[in-house]
Amino acid sequence: xxxxxxxxxxxxxxxGITRTMRQxxxxxxxxxxxxxxxxxxxGGLESATHLPGFPTDSFLxxxxxxxxxxxxxxxxxxxxxxxARDVQIGFLNRLQLTPMRGSALLAGQLGGVVxxxxxxxIFYLAVGFVVGVDFAAGPLGLVVLLLFSIVxxxxxxxxxxxxxxxxxxxxxxxxxxxxxFVFLFISSMNMPRNLIEQDWFRGFATINPVSYxxxxxxxxxxVGWDAxxxxxxxxxxxxxxxFSLVFSSFxxxxxxxxx
Amino acid sequence: MTIWHVAEGVAWRTLKNVFTNVSLFxxxxxxxxxxxxxxxxxxxxxxxxxxxxxxxGYTAFQFCxxxxxxxxxxxxxxxxGIARDFEYAFAKRLLIASPNRSGIILGYAIAALVxxxxxxxxxxxxALIVGMDVIGxxxxxxxxxxxxxxxNVAALLWASGIAMRFRSIQAGPxxxxxxxxxxxxxxxxxxxxxxxxxxxxxxxxxxxTALLETARGFVAGDPxxxxxxxxxxxxxxxxFALWAFRGLRSAEAAx
Numbered sequence: 283x284x285x286x287x288x289x290x291x292x293x294x295x296x297x298g299i300t301r302t303m304r305q306x307x308x309x310x311x312x313x314x315x316x317x318x319x320x321x322x323x324x325g326g327l328e329s330a331t332h333l334p335g336f337p338t339d340s341f342l343x344x345x346x347x348x349x350x351x352x353x354x355x356x357x358x359x360x361x362x363x364x365x366a367r368d369v370q371i372g373f374l375n376r377l378q379l380t381p382m383r384g385s386a387l388l389a390g391q392l393g394g395v396v397x398x399x400x401x402x403x404i405f406y407l408a409v410g411f412v413v414g415v416d417f418a419a420g421p422l423g424l425v426v427l428l429l430f431s432i433v434x435x436x437x438x439x440x441x442x443x444x445x446x447x448x449x450x451x452x453x454x455x456x457x458x459x460x461x462x463f464v465f466l467f468i469s470s471m472n473m474p475r476n477l478i479e480q481d482w483f484r485g486f487a488t489i490n491p492v493s494y495x496x497x498x499x500x501x502x503x504x505v506g507w508d509a510x511x512x513x514x515x516x517x518x519x520x521x522x523x524x525f526s527l528v529f530s531s532f533x534x535x536x537x538x539x540x541x
Numbered sequence: 542m543t544i545w546h547v548a549e550g551v552a553w554r555t556l557k558n559v560f561t562n563v564s565l566f567x568x569x570x571x572x573x574x575x576x577x578x579x580x581x582x583x584x585x586x587x588x589x590x591x592x593x594x595x596x597x598g599y600t601a602f603q604f605c606x607x608x609x610x611x612x613x614x615x616x617x618x619x620x621x622g623i624a625r626d627f628e629y630a631f632a633k634r635l636l637i638a639s640p641n642r643s644g645i646i647l648g649y650a651i652a653a654l655v656x657x658x659x660x661x662x663x664x665x666x667x668a669l670i671v672g673m674d675v676i677g678x679x680x681x682x683x684x685x686x687x688x689x690x691x692x693n694v695a696a697l698l699w700a701s702g703i704a705m706r707f708r709s710i711q712a713g714p715x716x717x718x719x720x721x722x723x724x725x726x727x728x729x730x731x732x733x734x735x736x737x738x739x740x741x742x743x744x745x746x747x748x749x750t751a752l753l754e755t756a757r758g759f760v761a762g763d764p765x766x767x768x769x770x771x772x773x774x775x776x777x778x779x780x781f782a783l784w785a786f787r788g789l790r791s792a793e794a795a796x
Contacts, residue, residue, distance in 0.1 A: 318722075325740030326730040329590050460568070467579040473586060483582035 290382050294390025299397065301364065312356035313405050316349035327472065337474055338504045343415045347499035348471045351492060353402040354434050355462045361395045362442025362455040369450040384538050388530060392439050399435025403428055418506040427502050430515065434495060437523035444530030447537045469493040494518040544644040551648025555622055556655055569618045569656065573611035573664050577603060584730060592735050597674040597760050604668045605756040606729055611664060612693035613720050615657030620700020620716045623649055627708035636793060646701055646785050653697040661689065677762040685759035688752060691774035696720055698781035705788030727753045748773045
């Protein structure tokens, strides 16, 4: 990476981060709302741990995986909305008058999203430790979890950026939120898949990629080192990242041609 | 022009706006169905938890929660519309044109009620199609829907109080979050007797718990705290009516 490219990426990433930090409505809800939902759900469903075959005796430990994925969904939708706003207010047009490369725009945008993803992961881990969750995979597991958060943030961030560049509309990006919410709720977020009784729900949870993302994080927290869960989680997150990066690159090329 | 003429006009306009705008109508219809699907479908194993004793089954158990939730959010979503009316200055013209301004709140309340009736019909139909068991008789069913209706009115009055004080859609989270929290601090997933820790303490103190337990009791044919539940619902309605009418006065004073 040349110095010029790095400078361009750094400038755009800094702009994105500064803009986010100046608007608490952009960064507070993705931290607070998933944490609150986790605490409420784990309080209400603690007795579910008495079900035969439930993998842990702490529902809080079981549920701690959910904010990692939910927070990533929130944050990347917000980031996508901001990029769409850049399109709407003509920032992209003005950027084209400068020597800035298109790829630097995307890299800068994703750099900010990934950095915020890491901050979120550390926050959720801290909440987990404060409420007394034991981390089964130990210190190395924490590193793996942060790495996983980076891949997930990159994937969802690129998806949000792709949608923003494709549609050029913040409303259209926000319109995707209910769909992502459906993917989150009809997954194994509240119950292990083998304990879901309704066949249709278990079937959907099984083909739902979000289940594997949650189960990867969950395995590090309550099992320790589960090669299958880790392989599936990183595999799914990697596929989402590759697909989203290709999608957003094409969307960027088309957007820059249009403008 | 009486209070009813004003109420009729406001209700008609609000309903026309809602039912002709998919982005306004669809979320209030889809989200309860979605919550019902996610909770009743994904958590049905919870009825095998030792100590869980609810004869109609977990689908009915969750239906009661989602019915009350849809009633509350039906009121809150209508509150968003009131805030929007103030933001776009339509409400100013409404205040000038209305000889009896109490009719404005009544009109919004009627609209919220009609809007929720559509959602409740859809939710009940889906629940019956997927095999929800109702043990309670006709009187219990009337009791269940009357309780939910009171929740709808109370939530609308709460949200309109906020909307008329802040007169901006940016107050949306202030309308929504307390309702969301009060609902989820009740025994959502398991009966009160199975809750432990901090949520048990909070759920015991939460006035919505009596409503939820009674709603579930109506479906099971054995409602536990009918007087308390209706007392709480009517009490909240009266308190929020005062809150809403004072909000209206505040909006009038602001001009």
